[in-house]
Amino acid sequence: MKTFKIAALAGDGIGPEVMREALKVLQVVGRKFGFRPDITEAPVGWAAIDAAGTALPDRTLALCRESQAILFGSVGLPARDPSIPKEARPERAALLRIRKEFNLFANLRPVKLASALSHACPLARERQGRGIDILVVRELTGGLYFGRPKKTESLGNGNFQAIDTMTYATAEIERIARVAFEAARLRRKKVTSIDKANVLENGVLWRDVVTRAAAAYPDVTLEHMFVDNAAMQLVLKPDQFDVMLCENMFGDILSDEAAALAGSLGMLPSASLGATGAETTFGFYEPAGGSAPDIAGKNLANPIAQILSAALMLRHSFGLHAAAAAIEAAVDKAIIAGLRTGDIFNPGETGVRLVGTREMGDAIAAALG
Ligand code: IPM
Ligand code: MG
Numbered sequence: 001m002k003t004f005k006i007a008a009l010a011g012d013g014i015g016p017e018v019m020r021e022a023l024k025v026l027q028v029v030g031r032k033f034g035f036r037p038d039i040t041e042a043p044v045g046w047a048a049i050d051a052a053g054t055a056l057p058d059r060t061l062a063l064c065r066e067s068q069a070i071l072f073g074s075v076g077l078p079a080r081d082p083s084i085p086k087e088a089r090p091e092r093a094a095l096l097r098i099r100k101e102f103n104l105f106a107n108l109r110p111v112k113l114a115s116a117l118s119h120a121c122p123l124a125r126e127r128q129g130r131g132i133d134i135l136v137v138r139e140l141t142g143g144l145y146f147g148r149p150k151k152t153e154s155l156g157n158g159n160f161q162a163i164d165t166m167t168y169a170t171a172e173i174e175r176i177a178r179v180a181f182e183a184a185r186l187r188r189k190k191v192t193s194i195d196k197a198n199v200l201e202n203g204v205l206w207r208d209v210v211t212r213a214a215a216a217y218p219d220v221t222l223e224h225m226f227v228d229n230a231a232m233q234l235v236l237k238p239d240q241f242d243v244m245l246c247e248n249m250f251g252d253i254l255s256d257e258a259a260a261l262a263g264s265l266g267m268l269p270s271a272s273l274g275a276t277g278a279e280t281t282f283g284f285y286e287p288a289g290g291s292a293p294d295i296a297g298k299n300l301a302n303p304i305a306q307i308l309s310a311a312l313m314l315r316h317s318f319g320l321h322a323a324a325a326a327i328e329a330a331v332d333k334a335i336i337a338g339l340r341t342g343d344i345f346n347p348g349e350t351g352v353r354l355v356g357t358r359e360m361g362d363a364i365a366a367a368l369g
Contacts, residue, residue: 002035004318007067009060011045012090013291014301014357015073021303021361022071022310025327028365029314033323040067045075045090045291055093064098069317071310072098072286077293099140104272104284105172106179107138107251108312111258111268116335120263120344129239132261135187136244137180138251140272142172143202145248166202168247170209177213179276180245181220190221190242194230194250206247227254234258255288264343265289266302269309271316280319285309295342299356302341304331307364330367339363 006026010019026037042060043051052059055075064070075090086092098104113121113132121128147165155161177193184191193210197203207224214222225233227250233240234257246254259268265288272284287305295301308331315324335344338352345354355363 003038004035004069005038005067006040006313007060007063007070008039008041009044009064009070010041010047010073011075011094011291012047012077013074013293013296015045015075015291016047017297017299017357018287018301018303018306019071019073021357021364022306024361025307025330025365025368026310028368029323029327032326032368033320035318035320035323039071044072044094046077046080048094049084049088049090055088055090056097061098061101064102068282069313070098070284071313072284073306074287074289074291076291079293096145098284099272100146102282102284103141103274105139105141106176106273106276107136107140108179108183108271108273109136109138109251109255109258109268109288110134110312111136111255111262113262114332114335116332117263117267117344119346119349121261123235123238123261127236127238129237132238132258134238134241134244134258135183136246136251136255136258137176137183138255139168139172139176139247140251141248142168143248166200166249168202168205170205173206173209174213175276177210177245178216179273180243181213181217182276184220184243185217188242189219190223191245192223192225192230192241192243193245194225194227194254195247196227196250197224198226202247210245230254231257234261259288264302265305266341266343267304267308269305269307269312271309271312273316280317283313283317285313285317299358300342301357302343303357303361304341304364307331307361326368327364330364333367334360334363337363337367 010016030037042063111134144166147167152162180191195203195206197207259265268288270288275281311324311327314320
């Protein structure tokens with residue numbers, strides 16, 4: 001039987017409880033499609049700081065290196081221990097480090113509003129137009145997140161200056177642009193490239209390189225949009241977007257906005273890839289929503305983003321397209337059947353039932369069977 005080696009890093013907050021549901025679904029889909037998910041769990045984030053003293057212990061990193069994919073929960077508990085320096089905190093020391101370490105430059109965030117969830121969308125029905133189905137392609141290893149210098153320095157007299165640096169090289173822009181154009185070919189063949197070319201040097205280069213890269217994709221329509229306008233267009237007319245191509249910071253912001261349109265951040269999976277073009281590749285899969293400490297451990301979290309992230313893993317790292325589609329169909333089925341976690345629950349809606357994390361996971365696993 002085909003075996004796939006997976007590192008499962010549940011992390012903090014709701015991570016462990018949503019991970020449990022995703023692993024449950026993976027076992028079921030493995031039995032159904034005849035493959036074995038060989039899953040090894042390891043600590044990351046505050047869980048790892050508590051257990052091993054660092055947010056990304058060497059053993060966890062070694063496990064990631066030996067695996068074909070990383071299924072990740074979430075890290076970061078902002079309220080914890082302000083004495084631990086920012087460089088050692090999980091966001092930077094685990095998440096950003098893994099992204100950089102494995103050169104995971106291409107972050108794919110598919111945002112889709114299920115028709116059964118159109119009431120959960122903050123936009124009125126008329127504004128939803130033909131429906132919301134957007135792929136945010138976010139550059140993940142460059143820009144303001146990683147540029148140097150990055151520091152806070154004293155100017156004297158209690159006055160400080162913080163510096164973050166935004167840099168992009170042609171090759172970095174080109175490779176993420178290609179990811180966006182390739183993805184658009186499998187969708188509605190439109191790329192909207194987001195920049196701030198009216199103010200930033202980075203924006204001018206970005207626009208220039210993306211325009212040149214587009215020449216290799218004459219079948220795809222390219223449109224450029226300033227980021228402030230894009231934020232507005234998302235809420236005015238979201239159905240104009242197919243693929244949104246964004247640098248790191250803009251993609252971070254716009255993908256949360258887009259996710260809210262799809263009903264909840266708890267519905268948004270993501271794939272972070274280091275190489276594209278090959279049939280399968282090493283990848284990192286995580287819900288885009290974060291650790292949600294306020295609802296952690298209460299069986300309230302929506303496990304769908306984690307489960308859909310596992311589906312993306314099957315597709316992009318293992319080439320198991322039918323199994324990935326089966327998970328996505330099972331999620332749709334559970335929603336159509338009326339199951340709702342709190343984040344997508346509307347008491348005014350008829351035929352729905354408020355459920356917990358476990359029940360939602362069980363229903364999705366059962367829908368697969
Ligand atoms: C995301 C998150 C991360 C980011 C944080 C947790 C560092 O918001 O994946 O979107 O900013 O990239
Ligand atoms: Mg974010």
